[in-house]
Amino acid sequence: KNEVEQSPQNLTAQEGEFITINCSYSVGISALHWLQQHPGGGIVSLFMLSSGKKKHGRLIATINIQEKHSSLHITASHPRDSAVYICAVGGYETSGSRLTFGEGTQLTVNP
Amino acid sequence: NAGVTQTPKFQVLKTGQSMTLQCAQDMNHNSMYWYRQDPGMGLRLIYYSASEGTTDKGEVPNGYNVSRLNKREFSLRLESAAPSQTSVYFCASSELRGAVGEQYFGPGTRLTVT
Numbered sequence: 652k653n654e655v656e657q658s659p660q661n662l663t664a665q666e667g668e669f670i671t672i673n674c675s676y677s678v679g680i681s682a683l684h685w686l687q688q689h690p691g692g693g694i695v696s697l698f699m700l701s702s703g704k705k706k707h708g709r710l711i712a713t714i715n716i717q718e719k720h721s722s723l724h725i726t727a728s729h730p731r732d733s734a735v736y737i738c739a740v741g742g743y744e745t746s747g748s749r750l751t752f753g754e755g756t757q758l759t760v761n762p
Numbered sequence: 763n764a765g766v767t768q769t770p771k772f773q774v775l776k777t778g779q780s781m782t783l784q785c786a787q788d789m790n791h792n793s794m795y796w797y798r799q800d801p802g803m804g805l806r807l808i809y810y811s812a813s814e815g816t817t818d819k820g821e822v823p824n825g826y827n828v829s830r831l832n833k834r835e836f837s838l839r840l841e842s843a844a845p846s847q848t849s850v851y852f853c854a855s856s857e858l859r860g861a862v863g864e865q866y867f868g869p870g871t872r873l874t875v876t
Contacts, residue, residue: 655804684865694852694867737804749820750865752804 654678657738657753664760670725672756674738677719681741684750685712685723688735697723697736728760763788768853768868775843775875783838783871785853793856794836795865796820796828798849805852811836843875 656675664670674683685697698705698712700721705712709728714721725732738753766787775781787794796808807820811830825847827839836855840847851871856863 686865686867692850692870692872694854694870696864696866699864739805749807749810750805752806754802754804 654751655738655740655753657736657756659756660754661757662759664728664758666729666760666762668728668760670728670732670758670760672723672736672738672758674721674723674753675719676721676738676740676751678740678751683714683721684739684741685721686737686739688737688755690734694737725758730760730762733758733760765789766853766855766866766868768851768871770871771869773871773873775840775873777844777875779843780839780841781843782840783851783853783873784835785837785868786835787853787855787866788834789855789857789866790833791855791857791866792833793858793863794830795854795856796826796836796838797852797854798822799852799870800849808838808851843873845875847873848875849873 654677658673682699682701684699686694687697688694700714709726711724735755735757737755739750741750769784792813795810797805799805806822808826809820809828811817814833817828829837853868854865856865
């Protein structure tokens, strides 16, 4: 079993829909990251969080440390949100400076 | 600021050839990382450097060497390329020393070994 599991693997939505991507992990962590990989391949950090909730524009990330679970929500989705979303965890039981990555969720938003 | 830069963007090697992938960051970050990304798999850590002068193996270090030349630069060397090293390679950096901070990624190098 992978240390970081994401669901779903693939997600297709219509423009304007509310989207949720889930991430579950099996080890103790100091931080969880959400990353976005554009169709061209570039990777950008969206959020780093260790508790509660963070919001940036239409994106919201939440984490429940007790349940070892995080969600990434996109409100009012748009075709430009089409990308791969990657969850990663780091710290404590993941060997110090390292991040352990999920396989990613491919999101396609149709107009 | 350029952020994290990588060269080259694309490379084709023959089996047995060697090459060095270059990475530089201009954000004065302490930690730098090399990852590989293969289809159907998550990013996997090859080597990392938590601070200038130190390097450590990651999950998949075999067949690679690294050099933390100074605080800005972290290079990845393939001494004798193999087809299994065909992949997309990403360099990343973060501010925090010895802990995981927000990571900034380079644009990637697409390497094909024939």
